[in-house]
Amino acid sequence: MGSAAAATSFPLFLLVSTLIAASTPPSSAAAAQTPQDLLLDFKASLQDPSGALSSWSRSAPYCNWSHVSCTSATAAANATVSVSLALQGLGLSGELSAASLCRVPGLAALSLASNAFNQTVPLDLSRCASLASLNLSSAGFWGPLPEQLAALPALVSLDLSGNSIEGQVPTGLAALGSRLEVLNLGGNRLSGVLHPALLRNLTGLHLLDLSGNQFTESELPPEIGEMSSLRWLFLQGSGFAGAIPESFLGLEQLQVLDLSMNSLTGAVPPRFSVRFQKLMTLDLSQNGLSGPFPEEIGKCLMLQRFEVHDNAFTGELPAGLWSLPDLRVIRAQNNRFTGRLPEFSGGQSRLEQVQLDNNSFSGVIPGSIGLVRTLYRFSASLNGLNGSLPDNVCDSPAMSIVNISRNALSGTIPELRNCKRLVSLCLAGNGLTGPIPASLGDLPVLTYIDLSSNGLTGGVPAELQNLKLALLNVSYNRLSGRVPPSLISELPAVFLQGNPGLCGPGLPNDCDDAPSTKHRGLALAATVASFLTGVALLAVGALAVCRRLHGGEPSPWKLVLFHPVKITGEELLAGFHDRSIIGRGAFGKVYLIELQDGQNIAVKRLVNSGKLKFRAVKNEMKALAKVRHKNIAKMLGFFYSEGEVSIIYDYLQTGSLQDLICGPKFTVGWKDRVRIAMGVAQGLAHLHHDHTPQVLHRDLKASNVLLGDEFEPRIAGFGIDRVVGEMAYQTSMASDLNYKCYMAPEQSCAKNPTHLMDVYSFGVILLELVTGKPAEQPASHDDSVDIVRWVRRRINVADSEILDPSISRAARQGMQAALELALRCTSVMPDQRPAMDEVVRSLQPLCFSVHPQTPLPTEIALEP
Structure with a gap:
């Protein structure tokens, strides 16, 4: 029955196109192309601003190129080579074309995840006959899910999660049949009803992720229960309604079942979990489920997480649950459970x-x-x-x-x-x-x-x-x-x-x-x-x-999280004490809070936020949280009450650039200072030029540049003016004397903010990196507290030491070029300042000079 359904659901045009492709002889030119030629043709269709693929050249075997790996099934000289391309997170963009790529013999795995292509999924990927794994997650793809991907005869894993794929899941994907083991479509904009024929044929799936979509007015398909090989099933937050089908009792291999944040109702089927001997995580929270919970859950000896909160369950919690040997979490709040x-x-x-x-x-x-x-x-x-x-x-x-x-x-x-x-x-x-x-x-x-x-x-x-x-x-x-x-x-x-x-x-x-x-x-x-x-x-x-x-x-406090963080409003509030303060700025104090799982978060508690409405704050925060770039600090969520907003960021152990510069001794080498400058420039360029709509930072300073491993910078504190409002923003800025060193001269009198004001602030940071001095000098230091004036007064004075003397003289040429760029950025006349994309291009030669063998930080590499 399954094979018949697959045959009837396979579109005629796919059969025809497959036969034509198979019967059409290659041209003599194509036949003459080597794998190196084909890969270089593919590279030519990409935009690679960081030079991550610079090692791709005819001077070296393609199996030695960066991000390319080759394996051979046997040791024979004529053995078939299996080729894998791991191109994730390289900041690639452009009009992706896979026509030449799919002719590379033995191409088995392709990952283009976490890039920024901003296009529909290329149809010519369906020609990659030997492709077993295709990962296009979080890469900026949009439009419908191509039915043509069903023509991939060897496909085992398909990951399109974290994009903007919309419309219905095409029935034609049923042609992938039992060989497909991973189907990850989570975090898209899919809608409509899942066709039964699709699910009946994908019987070999180990992982199915449809989370974070909106399958409106759709019940949980009972056909999922026939996928007897499923180990991980993620259906949370996808608008499913109705009861949990009894057919789910057949999923005996399940390790994770997440049906949370839907509109499910009714009782959990009898004997639910009795066959789930491998179940480790069960999450049915935030639905409308009712009735007693089946006692059989106490027989799931591998269960680690039991989450059924925010339902209407009654009766006693199953007695066997409490004695499970590996259980870590019981979350059953906001139900109607009784008993002792x-x-x-x-x-x-x-x-x-x-x-x-x-x-x-x-x-x-x-x-x-x-x-x-x-x-x-x-x-x-x-x-x-x-x-x-x-x-x-x-x-x-x-x-x-x-x-x-x-x-x-x-x-x-x-x-x-x-x-x-x-x-x-x-x-x-x-x-x-x-x-x-x-x-x-x-x-x-x-x-x-x-x-x-x-x-x-x-x-x-x-x-x-x-x-x-x-x-x-x-x-x-x-x-x-x-x-x-x-x-x-x-x-x-x-x-x-x-x-x-x-x-x-x-x-x-x-x-x-x-x-x-x-x-x-x-x-x-x-x-x-x-x-x-x-x-x-x-x-x-x-x-x-x-x-x-x-x-x-009801509490006026609201905690909204955009990423998984194990914290409650109560714990967050408990962390607001003086011992936790790690910074102070125009908008308030920054607290370091250690969570119970060991994760550290930084919380910026805003002052002067006025009587902000929750809906307005949430809309602005959601928009800012969508700004994703490797050099932009990840906004984890926010904490709201009437008159106060606190923003939750991922904490980086190294601290801020200001901590580094103002430390007892600023000993960071020029190579790492260039890395910091390039990262800040790329993050700011993303806000100004790549993100739609444009985001202005308006509070860029060294304390808002956080440093990760190997001094990889992440910009924090951007867009706060959009949250607190212009009047509160101006009031806070006027009270922050430290910020004035970073403020463009025209900022106090301009009617509207511009991106060139951010460029000025970046120029000040670049001067800090070049001179090794903080933007705000101590009052006793010469006759100026402004590093811009300090530099300009010495730039034409003979024997005046401007460049940091602790840096080796071998780096002086690069430091001098950076100094000239910083002076352009801090020009008194706004129209004489370069835009941030030009700044990035100006810094690239400096990066190559100090990182000749290291891929550059990427200009538009989206944060996964």
């Missing part, structure tokens, strides 16, 4: 996260929770848990987040001296009594404490002053006594209301009964109250995060 939490398997468990918020669990918290040595997050707010808080709740050396708020806990808060990695403790809305343990002040990284709405007594421990707290909420308890003054004056968020017995500055009771002092205290209290009001406004977002987890009013 079982005892953990102690030292045998490998659990890292347990999130059960907003369900109907009851009973006590398992006493074995502290025996799980790998557990770093336990969150079970908004349930009906009772009894006391176990003494060993965070005996795990990894425990960082405990949130058991809005339950029915009673008794006292135990001493938590072993919680050395605890960052966040949220016990609000219970029936806890007794004092706040003073030992909390000994926990080295505790930054977020919410004990509100309990029955706690005694005072606010002075030991809490030892902590760098982002939030302390002890409101609505029965506390009394003097509040340590530093807790009020230094905290960004402190909530003490609802405790009539507390006294101190700014509180109704000022701790002093003397009439004259009390009179003076009223004035002081009014002043402090005004201060606290301002502090409270800044802290409303912090309180709202915990309120969202406890129930109550």
